[in-house]
Amino acid sequence: MDRAPGPSARLKLTLSYAGFLMLAGVLMLGAVWVFLLRYVPERAMLINADDRLDNGVFPVRGVLLDVFAPRAAAVLAFLLVFGLLGGWILAGRMLAPLTRITNATRTATNGSLSHRIRLPGRKDEFRELADAFDTMLARLEAHVAEQQRFAANASHELRTPLAISKSLLDAARTDPDRATDPLVERLHAVNTRAIDLTEALLLLSRAEQRSFTPEHVDLSLVAEETAETLLPLAEKHGVTIETSGDITPTSGSQALLLQLTTNLVQNAIVHNLPGRGTVWIHTGAHADTAVLTVENTGERLSPQLVSTLTERFQRGTERVHTDHAGVGLGLAIVKTITHAHDGTLVLTPRSAGGLRITVELPLATDTTPRWSR
Incomplete structure (x- = not known):
């Protein structure tokens, strides 16, 4: 964005410091002058050393003003110079971290994302x-x-x-x-x-x-729909699907959450024990979290291997050899959809073989008018 040139923040702070110091000085000198006006008489009689009265009148306030005014002006001039000089130095020191942040921003704008500010010192706003x-x-x-x-x-x-x-x-x-x-x-x-x-x-x-309009979704209904849709694939592989759970309300995209569940269940069917495998789908609400869990039987997987399963183009044939290679984006899509719904995805290898995948999403409020099916 093109902007017209203006005074720097350092100059503004300097003028602010100097102006505040000048205002404080004026108020202090004004308070002194008011005090003097209140307790010093306007005129006084002069008595000589021989205790003889002199009928002459001495103008006390007039003399005091002649003495006070030039010295007050000198003090104000000193405060002005001191405020400008001191304010410039203090503003520079205060804005030094901001200068480092600005330089880092310009470096990042030029394409260098590896640069870090690493500002030392104790915690403050900068x-x-x-x-x-x-x-x-x-x-x-x-x-x-x-x-x-x-x-x-x-x-x-x-x-x-x-x-x-x-x-x-x-x-x-x-x-x-x-x-x-x-x-x-x-x-x-x-x-x-x-x-x-x-x-x-x-x-x-x-x-x-995140190009979707959030709506109320019941994960239990999504799980049932997924199980019915993938039942022919499960029968082809000789895998049994078991669903359980209660109403699990959340908010998000019905289509994306259905795709998430479909990917999980399809992977659980394909990467399973042929002819004698099982897939468990469970939904439930815990505190402020809607939980979808998909487990399957299968070969034993190491934690190191499980940690790579959500990487893109990590195919099932690299984990469990089957006749269904896929495109290598199934769990990557699950991870992306989960994050798009502000959720978390946890993959845990089962001790008896297979995998347990848990998706935790924010629980919808109790004021939900209806559920998307």
């Missing part, structure tokens, strides 16, 4: 501002690094199906006698995967931008 700015820079740096990794991974993932499609088409063009049915099936599968990846990226972007 140091709180500097610490908040350092925290913001750290988050921005981490976010930018994550976005750069995401862009590189997304480019790679989108390039892969396109390269496969090109190879299949080149092979078909060089061999006109080749059967087209297998080629069409391969191209259909590759195209489906590219569409799924693109839709996942769009959903991820929508969740990150």
